Amino acid sequence: MSDPTPECRSSSESDKGDSPTAGPSSTAVALPSLPAVPPPASTRPPSSKGSHRSPRPPSVSLSPVSEKQKQKQKPVDKASTPPPAAAAPASTPHPPEQERLELATRRWIDIGTVFPVLQDPKRYSMAVKVTILLVVSIVTLAAPFVGNAFLPAFTIMLNTLHTSKTDVNMTSTVFLLALGACPMWHAYFSERYGRRPVYIFTTIIFVISSVALARATDIGVVIGLRFLQAVGSSTAQSVGAGTLSDIFYPHQRGRAFGVYYVCPNLGPLLAPIFGGLLVQWRGWHAIAWFLALYGVAMWIMLFVLLPETSVALKARQAAARALPPPSSADPAPRSTEKWYSVLGKETWNHCVHPLHSLQYLAFPPIGLTTMYISICFSCTFAYSTNIPYEYAADPYDFSQISIGLVFIAGCLGQIMGSVTSGKLSDMVVIHAKKTMGDAYRPEVRLRVSWLGVPFCPIGLLIYGWTIETNQFWFVPLIGIFLFCIGLQLANSPIIAYYSEAVPGKSASIVAVHNLCRMFAGALVSAITPTAINNIGTGWFMTILAAMTALGALALEAVRRWGGRWREEREAREQEAEAMARAGEMGTSAEKGKGEKA
Structure with missing residues (x-):
């Protein structure tokens, strides 16, 4: 074995003079600069009781210089040497995909859907979002389809049921009123229990x-x-808007809502055609059987392709998961203690609480835009109830089938306006976010609504006066086409605006919006025959055109001052929350003092 280096030799000599005995422990004490790792067992010298001289330790385990020489002599295999591990960052800015796509709590009602129930529904892929959009749009088609499918069967129902025209017309009146009121309860239950249960159970009511x-x-x-058909088929009238707000980002909602409103506009177009064919084939009962099959198909699509998307429900579920598990010392849950006493109160709340949604009409951005759309929407009932009489009389003398085809003009206008408004709305929002940044305001969507404002009065004037003067049958339909384009250009961006004006409450707001539209339509449809008989079609449509033009002032007010109204509302809500927290802290402090006393 080679001699140790001078440093090692001096250390060994000092060991011999300091210690009367030799052993491994003396070597460890004499080399304080060595690492704290003990030498291998094979290199430790055996202890000798009779020896006064410590054996010289091997240099390979004691000399750092020899270690370096050994490394130089030994060739290094670069291929087998692993690269140095990179230091892990202190914090990961982008969590892995499985964390971003966090799964939400899965309930029994979620069994059957092929899509996962994500905690953040906006994380769904675009393919899943489009699938949900199509399913909800098809469900939205149900209400207008059911409402118009029985129109060709009125004369048959009059004879087979042996009743009066008033009673037959009452079937549509009751359906229309229920169609306006029921979505308020659908929205309430969807925000409390989730979207999916409301879709599933109301569709069952529709089928039965x-x-x-x-x-x-x-x-x-x-x-x-x-009435029950309206209860079961009107779910998507309000819950559909909430579903789209759950899964789409703000810059995607304009186009999504444009597609969403295509199917409701197809209802008045397709329903009379299918209804007429079914009545001629098997009578008016065949329409009901067809609707039952349609309801079964809707239920299957909802059960398989619609996951739970309610953001509010998932937030409550996440908060519940964050709570510590209850211990045996904890008292029984309040719901168990007061189940029977709370049952009556909960039932009352379910019946009355949805009416609280009417308070949103007191918020100017909601109340003013709803007023304008209700005025425009009611005009559709004015011309739709007038067309059958005008085109059945001289000089047109259209048959019943031809009169049904006349409504195609309005349906095409609504489809074109709905699709166009969705694309324009998204383009305006994207441009505004790029140019304004943090100063972006949702009211920029209403610029697209203003594009449709001139079309509504112009279309009503063309229809009214060309019908009044007995122009060629195609000319009045141009007015209907223009009016419907303007109506959808104004309506779709306003619906998308609701989800940003009052986040998390879009379903309830759309329900109130729908209620006002339906009640306004029922009122105008009731007064239209009398008004036309007294002043004529031209002047009545002129009055309605003036109302739509004046109503646009409300739309302009929201576009100008909607941001300020929203900020004031948010400030009031924050102040109310602060006062509520202060009250809770004061109450808890008083309880603590009482317990100490």
Whole structure:
């Protein structure tokens, strides 16, 4: 074995003079500069009781210089040497995909859907979002389709049910009023229990009522079942808007809502055609059987392709998961203690609480835009109830089938306006966010609504006065086409605006919006025959055109001052929350003092 280096030799000599005995422990004490790792067992010298001289330790385990020489002599295999591990960053700016796509709590009602239930529904892929959009749009088609499918069967129902025209018309009146009121309750239940349960159970109501209607032989029973059909088919009128707000980002909602409103506009176009064919084939009961099959198809699509998307529900579920598990010392849950006493109160709240959504009409951005759209929407009932009489009389003398085809003009206008408004709305929002940055305001969407403002009065004037003067049958339809384009250009951006004006409450707001539209439409449809008989079609449409033009001032007010109104509302809500927290802290402090006393 080679001699140790001078440093090692001096250390060994000092060991011999300091210690009467030799051993491994003396070597460790004499080399304080060496690492704290003990030498291998094979290199430790055996202890000798009779020896006064410590054995010289091997240099390979004691000399750092020899270690370096050994490394130089030994060739290094670069291929087998692993690269040095990079230091892990202190914080990961982008969490891995499995963390970003966090799964939400899965309930029994979520069984059956092929898509995962994500904690953040906006994280769905675009393919899943488009699938959900198409499913919700098809469900939205149900209400206008059911409402218009029985129109060709009125004369048949009059004879087979042995009733009066007033009673037959009541079937549509009840359906229309229920169609306006029921979405308020649908929105309330969807925000409390989630979107999916409301879709599933209301569709079951629709199927059962349609089957019962196919067997009905009494006009009173028919009226009641038409009410239940409205309950079951009107879910997507409000919950659909909330579903789209759940899954789409703000810059995507304009186009999504444009597609969403295409199907409701197809309802008045397709329903009379299918209804007329079914009545001629098997009578008016065949319409009810067809609607029952349509309801079954809707239910299957909802059950398989619609996951739970309610953001509010998922936030409550996440908060519940964050709570510590209850211990045996904790008291029983409040819901168990007061189940029977709370049952009556909960039932009352379910019946009355949805009416609280009407308070949103007091918020100017909601109330003013709803007023304008209700005025424009009511005009559709004015011309739709007038067209059958005008085109059946001289000089047109259209047949019933031809009169049904006349409504195609309005349907095409609504489809074109809906798709166009969606694209323009998204373009305006994207441009505004690029140019304004943090100063972006949702009211920029209303610029697209203003594009449709001139079309509404112009279309009504063309229709009214060309019908009044008996112009060629195609000319009045140009006015209807223009009016419907303007209506959808104004309506779709306003619906998308609701989801940003009051975040998290879009379903309730759209329900109130729908209620006002339906009640305004019912009022105008009731007064249209009398008004036209007294002042004529031209002047009545002129009055309606003036109302739509004046109503646009409300739209301009929201575009100008909507941001300020929203900030004031947010400030009031924050102040109310602060006062509520202060009150809770004061109450807890008083309880603490009482316990100490």
